[in-house]
Amino acid sequence: MMRQNFYTAFFAAGITLILTCLMVGVKLTSEGTELRVVGATAAQWTWIFGGIAIVFLSQLFRDQISAASAGIPRPNLGKLLPAVSVQARLKPWLIAAVIVGLIVWPFMVSRGAVDLATLTLIYVMLGLGLNIVVGLAGLLDLGYVAFYAIGAYTYALLSSYFGLSFWVCLPISALLAATFGFVLGFPVLRLRGDYLAIVTLGFGEIIRILLNNWTGLTGGPNGISGIDKPTLFGLEFNRRASDGATTFHEFMGIDYSSSYKVIFLYLIAVLLVIWVLFVINRLMRMPIGRAWEALREDEIACRSLGLNRTVIKLSAFTFGASTAGFAGCFFAARQGFISPESFVFIESAIILAIVVLGGMGSQFGVILAAIVMTILPEFAREFSEYRMLLFGLLMVLMMRWRPQGLLPSKRPHMELKR
Amino acid sequence: MSQLLLDVNSLTMRFGGLVAVNSVNLAVRNRQIVSVIGPNGAGKTTVFNCLSGFYPPSDGSVLFKGEQIAGLKDFRISRKGLVRTFQHVRLFSTMTVIENMLVAQHRHLNTNIVAGLFKNASYRRLEQEAMDRAAFWLEQVDMLAFANREAGNLSYGQQRRLEIARCMVTQPELLLLDEPAAGLNPNETKQLDELIVRLRDEHEISVLLIEHDMSLVMGISDHIYVIAQGTPLADGTPDEIKQNPDVIKAYLGEE
Numbered sequence A: 001m002m003r004q005n006f007y008t009a010f011f012a013a014g015i016t017l018i019l020t021c022l023m024v025g026v027k028l029t030s031e032g033t034e035l036r037v038v039g040a041t042a043a044q045w046t047w048i049f050g051g052i053a054i055v056f057l058s059q060l061f062r063d064q065i066s067a068a069s070a071g072i073p074r075p076n077l078g079k080l081l082p083a084v085s086v087q088a089r090l091k092p093w094l095i096a097a098v099i100v101g102l103i104v105w106p107f108m109v110s111r112g113a114v115d116l117a118t119l120t121l122i123y124v125m126l127g128l129g130l131n132i133v134v135g136l137a138g139l140l141d142l143g144y145v146a147f148y149a150i151g152a153y154t155y156a157l158l159s160s161y162f163g164l165s166f167w168v169c170l171p172i173s174a175l176l177a178a179t180f181g182f183v184l185g186f187p188v189l190r191l192r193g194d195y196l197a198i199v200t201l202g203f204g205e206i207i208r209i210l211l212n213n214w215t216g217l218t219g220g221p222n223g224i225s226g227i228d229k230p231t232l233f234g235l236e237f238n239r240r241a242s243d244g245a246t247t248f249h250e251f252m253g254i255d256y257s258s259s260y261k262v263i264f265l266y267l268i269a270v271l272l273v274i275w276v277l278f279v280i281n282r283l284m285r286m287p288i289g290r291a292w293e294a295l296r297e298d299e300i301a302c303r304s305l306g307l308n309r310t311v312i313k314l315s316a317f318t319f320g321a322s323t324a325g326f327a328g329c330f331f332a333a334r335q336g337f338i339s340p341e342s343f344v345f346i347e348s349a350i351i352l353a354i355v356v357l358g359g360m361g362s363q364f365g366v367i368l369a370a371i372v373m374t375i376l377p378e379f380a381r382e383f384s385e386y387r388m389l390l391f392g393l394l395m396v397l398m399m400r401w402r403p404q405g406l407l408p409s410k411r412p413h414m415e416l417k418r
Numbered sequence B: 001m002s003q004l005l006l007d008v009n010s011l012t013m014r015f016g017g018l019v020a021v022n023s024v025n026l027a028v029r030n031r032q033i034v035s036v037i038g039p040n041g042a043g044k045t046t047v048f049n050c051l052s053g054f055y056p057p058s059d060g061s062v063l064f065k066g067e068q069i070a071g072l073k074d075f076r077i078s079r080k081g082l083v084r085t086f087q088h089v090r091l092f093s094t095m096t097v098i099e100n101m102l103v104a105q106h107r108h109l110n111t112n113i114v115a116g117l118f119k120n121a122s123y124r125r126l127e128q129e130a131m132d133r134a135a136f137w138l139e140q141v142d143m144l145a146f147a148n149r150e151a152g153n154l155s156y157g158q159q160r161r162l163e164i165a166r167c168m169v170t171q172p173e174l175l176l177l178d179e180p181a182a183g184l185n186p187n188e189t190k191q192l193d194e195l196i197v198r199l200r201d202e203h204e205i206s207v208l209l210i211e212h213d214m215s216l217v218m219g220i221s222d223h224i225y226v227i228a229q230g231t232p233l234a235d236g237t238p239d240e241i242k243q244n245p246d247v248i249k250a251y252l253g254e255e
């Protein structure tokens, strides 16, 4: 037993050594026109060997470790929440309190925090949208970012070419993304799971490359800049109004402050997230939402009961896409600048990670995961090089201890009352 | 003489070189219980798969209410009023009993998104009707008390009954049951027997039944077809089948 462990430990340490030497131990740097291989510093080597020692020891004593860790009580997030009946009674109050909190909060914190919160809310929207496709309908979509890009470019282009406002473009973006989802989904949703994943992955890349190369329309890699910010019933949030318009601070008779704009964007994001949540919550209680779940559970039974699986899958795909379009439109408005670089595959991966981390199908879990995934990297700025590494570690830990996600889905069940 | 509800002529299904079903004829009239029996691997389930559209038949015609349905998509056939169960229970096991019943009524509900988002009057009325229909059929199979239970947690017998109720709520005219008594205890089998007879006599639907439980089959069938190795062997009333030397040989000769 011990000997067996010794071999695995030795092997694991060896692999760690090779990987870390390649990834951290040596570095290519350019010196003038030449490339030079630079070894790691002494401090880095200490870290590397420390890490290898940890891997070795943890593998060697893994029986003891797992025996010891079995004794540690696992946190049960589900138990922290009050009982269902209490939840039901408190729910409207809780929702009201959360909304009020969300609205009041930005006035008390720094601009940076509000900005970060806005970004988080974008990911919440994306997570919720993908959650429909992956979590509820069980369709693995690896190119979700394409619909996000379509939403963003729709607003950017309509605004810069035709001067359409954010509020007009919001539904157009969602509609256009939905159309793309529909057109892509129609042939593709007949495919089985893994093929679907590959095709959507390809679609994501196609859209990005298209945006990159269609320089005449999209500006190619340079992207589109100077995208108009949203207005509040025509009031702008700039220091000086563009011709014919009024600014918010002039209208209110207060001094200009750049944080108004940030807070305003944040509030729009809150509004959009609430709308998305409302729609998804209704959908889950509607026939279509039930059909998504039923299809995920047993497709053959669905067919035998007269459900058209293509239409049902297509609707999930289209809904997911439209949510991404929504988020994309807002993203373009917030950034004021977009380029294909914002819509690379890793974005799809992050959104998918949010869904998996949150617990497939669970909305609250997805929100929590979106917060974790956007705020943690900010705190771990120093580790930005190792972001993906941390990310992987987080995923491995999750799969080991909580494969069902942070908050596994608790679907609202329909009740027969009498 | 009542009109033919289902009229199957020389139905054939080939899997590569294997002829699983070979020129099978079936006829089901309104308000009839017709059984298909045969040894294991005879091709009974394959016949069901062809009738319900899960496999496109290699050959032959399937007339349902006088209309050719061979080769139609499974969900279209189901919508025409020909609904089946499976040899192995197929429930939506993480959903509740009532939700299982509602999914089955998907196309009777208002699936308009806007109507659903704002719960308008027509949406609520259709939902209420679906609920009432679900409750009615749960009552019929003696499952009303379990309406809010998760389907996966029910006992095997209850799951079987729920499966039948879930088919019935789609308002079919012909119900195809694939070995509904398999795995049931004698008491549950008796209940099932009564339920199937009630479906015919009170609810005026026809049932096409695959079953190995001979006392059940002989007791309730109006007509019986025997298939062996994909080929029709005999057909007739229960008494005729009981006397038929070929059938006796096929059943006893092999054992």
Ligand SMILES: Nc1ncnc2c1ncn2[C@@H]1O[C@H](COP(=O)(O)OP(=O)(O)OP(=O)(O)O)[C@@H](O)[C@H]1O
Pocket (backbone or CB within 6 Å): B015, B018, B020, B038, B039, B040, B041, B042, B043, B044, B045, B046, B047, B087
């Ligand atoms: N999809 C398929 N591909 C290839 N062969 C099949 C397929 N489906 C069924 N068969 C074959 O067809 C024959 C009939 O199978 P079927 O399941 O219809 O028998 P059955 O009468 O329902 O038997 P049982 O009483 O055991 O349920 C078997 O030999 C089976 O292997």
Ligand SMILES: [Mg+2]
Pocket (backbone or CB within 6 Å): B044, B045, B046, B087
């Ligand atoms: Mg069978």
